[in-house]
Amino acid sequence: MSAPLVTPPRRIAVLRALHLGDLLLAVPALRALRAGFPGAEITLIGLPWAEAFARRFDRYLDRFVPFEGYPGIAEVQIDPARTARFVAAQRAAGYDLVIQLHGSGRTSNACALALGGRVTAGYYDGARPAGLDIGAPYPDDCSEIERNLRLARLLGCPDLGPALEFPLSxxxxxxxxxxxxxxxxxxxxxxxxxxxxxxxxxxxxxxxxxxxxxxxxxxxxxxxxxxxxxxxxxxxxxxxxxxxxxxxxxxxxxxxxxxxxxxxxxxxxxxxxxxxxxxxxxxxxxxxxxxxxxxxxxxxxxxxxxxxxxxxxxxxxxxxxxxxxxxxxxxxxxxxxxxxxxxxxxxxxxxxxxx
Structure with missing residues (x-):
């Protein structure tokens, strides 16, 4: 792992275009990210339903962007023109850090790298892809909660524990x-x-x-x-x-x-x-x-x-x-x-x- 985070990122994107259980099991990692980068604007890039999730967890997330599909990621049907607009808009957002929190990276690292962050982080399966600045081999010996927390720790964030949360209004x-x-x-x-x-x-x-x-x-x-x-x-x-x-x-x-x-x-x-x-x-x-x-x-x-x-x-x-x-x-x-x-x-x- 290289150490490219010389200065704290101001704009962070987290790619996790998955379903309810997957996002709940990422909450401890989101909690760690907020503690590690308290002044950053943190954006969740997720499936459209997750906009309500981002609002519920506004203590950790500042912004939501709907994932518009990318080749190899099965959760959204591919429309090339729509994907091109999505990628262009995210590149224009000027993220300092893009975090691939979407799995092993076999299908999702290409998407994370395409978003043009100054630094890109995530797991990889097999050979480490070019451009993945902070990364580690995808661990298959632990819970999903721990897997997500390990990635947050790679970024230097404190581990605030594995407890799940669901705020109620x-x-x-x-x-x-x-x-x-x-x-x-x-x-x-x-x-x-x-x-x-x-x-x-x-x-x-x-x-x-x-x-x-x-x-x-x-x-x-x-x-x-x-x-x-x-x-x-x-x-x-x-x-x-x-x-x-x-x-x-x-x-x-x-x-x-x-x-x-x-x-x-x-x-x-x-x-x-x-x-x-x-x-x-x-x-x-x-x-x-x-x-x-x-x-x-x-x-x-x-x-x-x-x-x-x-x-x-x-x-x-x-x-x-x-x-x-x-x-x-x-x-x-x-x-x-x-x-x-x-x-x-x-x-x-x-x-x-x-x-």
Whole structure:
């Protein structure tokens, strides 16, 4: 690694054009960047949805630019003219430091370098690309949180710890209250989030239903089903399969409202997806189901409060978005396994049994 940061950068761009969980796991690194460069203007270059994320984390981010696509980066369909305008605009912004926080760099370093920063930093996979001023081989032996923090440390930023965050506003809390306060008092509030972006990460809906029923029978749990607008059909499958009567809130919450709702839950059950990281950030006890994803990389660091349920199989971890065989990694997880993980926390008194 060379040491080109002779003077503190005034304008920093962070390229991370990814989804909710990916950005939440980058928050400790963003916190470190702000502490390391308190006077800099820090811009997040992300997917369009992340503009709201940047506003929520304005303690660390000053500006947001929507990522307009670049060859090799699959998150946005390529339109050559649009990409050319995007690159030209970012070059004109005059960044002192561009940080490639988008992964191994195999597909994203070219984009970061094209933005014309005075200094470019990031990981690389294989040969170090020309022009990458601050870099290191992509580490594959640690959590995503630690991977992002290591890059911040390469830039000389202090490590302020791996804790996740999700700031809540009064409007977020009011939204959650309006949805939950109609519930009668009773046993613990248990949230179930049966969706996930990719089919390979989805546990079958009828098994979520069975796990919810087990907790309702054992602890009188009041079950709340959450999900995005796109996940309504999946959530309805869970509701129809349950003997207990869940509160179905899929498609009825904003991101902030969902987070405030999770903050009020006594327990949260989820596939490996963004809301699982919200539960971690807000301290809501949770269990996350892992199939194809690598728990070393993606699972919560606190396995006492946030245990994972996983059945090791030879083909997992894998990168498939849809399982090409029999989905054995998730299908071998039983409702009893998931309910038992929740019951261990309930039985230990970690969860209150009234609202």
């Amino acid at each position: 009064a409007a977020d809390r009011a939204e959650a209250a309006a949805l939950l306060d109609r519930l009668p008092p009773g046993g613990p509030l248990v949230g179930i989030h049966p969706g996930a972006r990719y089919p390979a990460r989805r546990w079958p809906p009828e098994r979520f239903a069975a796990a919810g029923d087990l907790l309702a029978e054992r602890f009188g749990a009041r079950v709340v089903l959450t999900g995005s607008t796109e996940e309504v059909a999946t959530v309805q499958q869970v509701a129809r399969a349950m003997r207990a009567a869940p509160l179905v809130l899929a498609g009825r919450t904003s991101l902030g409202g969902l987070a405030a709702l999770i903050a009020r839950l006594d327990f949260f059950i989820s596939n490996d997806t963004g809301p699982a990281h919200i539960a971690d950030a807000l301290g809501t006890p949770s269990v996350t189901l892992f199939g194809p994803a690598d728990p070393i990389r993606w699972a919560p660091l606190d396995r006492e409060r946030h245990p994972v349920v996983r059945v090791p199989v030879a083909c997992s971890p894998c990168a498939h978005r849809e399982c090409p065989i029999d989905h054995r990694c998730l299908h071998r997880i039983t409702p009893e396994m998931v309910a038992a993980a929740a019951m261990r926390l309930l039985g230990a008194g970690a969860i209150a049994c009234d609202d």
